[in-house]
Amino acid sequence: MDDLKACCVLVTATSYGISDPRLRTELEEQVGRVIYNTAGHPLSSAELARLLPECDGCIAGLDEFNREALSAAHRLKVIARYGVGVDRVDLEAAKERGIIVTNTPGANAVSVAELTIGLMLSLARSIPSLHAATCAGEWPRLTGVALEGKTVGLLGLGAIGRQVARRLYAFDCVLVAYDPRPDEAFAREYHIELAPTEEVIRRADFLSLHVPLTPETRQMVNADFLSRMKQGAYLINTARGEVVDEQALYEALKSGHLRGAALDAFQKEPPGPDNPLLTLPQVIVTPHTGAHADSAVNAMGWAALRDCLAVLSGREPAFRVV
Numbered sequence: 233m234d235d236l237k238a239c240c241v242l243v244t245a246t247s248y249g250i251s252d253p254r255l256r257t258e259l260e261e262q263v264g265r266v267i268y269n270t271a272g273h274p275l276s277s278a279e280l281a282r283l284l285p286e287c288d289g290c291i292a293g294l295d296e297f298n299r300e301a302l303s304a305a306h307r308l309k310v311i312a313r314y315g316v317g318v319d320r321v322d323l324e325a326a327k328e329r330g331i332i333v334t335n336t337p338g339a340n341a342v343s344v345a346e347l348t349i350g351l352m353l354s355l356a357r358s359i360p361s362l363h364a365a366t367c368a369g370e371w372p373r374l375t376g377v378a379l380e381g382k383t384v385g386l387l388g389l390g391a392i393g394r395q396v397a398r399r400l401y402a403f404d405c406v407l408v409a410y411d412p413r414p415d416e417a418f419a420r421e422y423h424i425e426l427a428p429t430e431e432v433i434r435r436a437d438f439l440s441l442h443v444p445l446t447p448e449t450r451q452m453v454n455a456d457f458l459s460r461m462k463q464g465a466y467l468i469n470t471a472r473g474e475v476v477d478e479q480a481l482y483e484a485l486k487s488g489h490l491r492g493a494a495l496d497a498f499q500k501e502p503p504g505p506d507n508p509l510l511t512l513p514q515v516i517v518t519p520h521t522g523a524h525a526d527s528a529v530n531a532m533g534w535a536a537l538r539d540c541l542a543v544l545s546g547r548e549p550a551f552r553v554v
Contacts, residue, residue: 239544240265240286240307244275245293245314248533251526255533259291262541269293274320274501277301284308289540291533292321294501294520299325310543312536313553315340315523316391319445319472323554332543333553336535338391343528345395347521348470351494352379352438354516355466361513377437379403385436387429388471389414393442397422408432433457438466445472455480464491470522473497482508485515496522 241263248268249256260266267283269275274294275283280301284290289310297311302325311321313335326333354360357376365372382405386393389411397407397418407424410432419426433439439461443449453467453476461467467490469476478499484490492514498507501520509515523532539549 236262236541236544237264239263239288240267241289241291241540241544242267242269242283242287243291244269244280244295245291245533245536246272246274247524247529248291248293248314248536250529252530252533255530255537259537259541263289263544280304289544291536291540294320297321297326302326302329302331305329305331310334310540310549312540312543312549314532314536317444317472318553319474327554332549334536334539334543334549334551335553336532337551339531339535340523340525340528341391341395343525344392344470344522345399346525347496347518348392348396348440348442348468349399351468351470351496351516351518352384352440352466355468355492355494356438360516379405379438381405382437383408383435385409385432385439386424386442387432387439388442388444389419389424389426390442392470393440394418396440396442397424408435430460433460434462436465437462438468440468441471441475443471443475445474449475451475451477453477453481455483458484458490461490463489466491467493469494470496473499473501473520478507478509482512485509485512492516494518496520 246269277296277298277300280295281304284305288307291312291314293314297320299322308331310332316335316337318333318335321333323333356379358374380403384400384405384407386397386409389409400407401422408427409424410427410429414426458480485493494516496518497520539551542549
């Protein structure tokens, strides 16, 4: 479709254009009509099914693009994922319908890495609970945990894992990591010991997850996995919530086997008020906000916009997934 002015684009990513209004201006100038997500949350399959029939392209957040939603997408040519993960897009169904799916690899790596470090420090020094206690008029004396000299394990040394490692290098901690296709030159430069998954799990004082959601990684952090972690270790997950068996994590924390956990993602988002992890003071949670920093949302926005317009103009996108 070469006539962009005849196109309608759905933008479901709620932070699109917030930090850089030019993203909205550029899109609105290029295409005939833009529909924005006003719900304030990722759209369900049913919500998408009501909007997609009139859309030629979509700049997509963490919405449920399953087969049912895509069956209503009679005109859709492209889903430009605003982020790197495509686990919420049924790629097979998209391929069957001739819908191109793109993503924005590396655009949010620094932002997620910075949140990971922030969560790690918050766990180590009990920052949220100390803040709450001080505001309540208390003046507690807690002995925190220094990162210096501790072993930090990274499961995944891709774009985000590497950015985490670069920052941790300055903390004088021991870095050990697993990745199926590691960058060995990078590992040497930042003194990262590459090791099998089992060894990373066993040795880590702080274990940080940076793996994609695949059939192999879904609920890989189960009771057996957690039992193999060091007594008193911390778990940090800024990847996908489905990687973690939440009930097993609750039991490991409740028993004292793990000292704490920080989670930026959940199996169900937002988590229900009955989620037992929310009742534990040694758990720090954030609302899947790893990518929500100004530099990241701008980079994701421009990359998704360029690829969406490229497909609608009949050109090959830069970051095609299928």
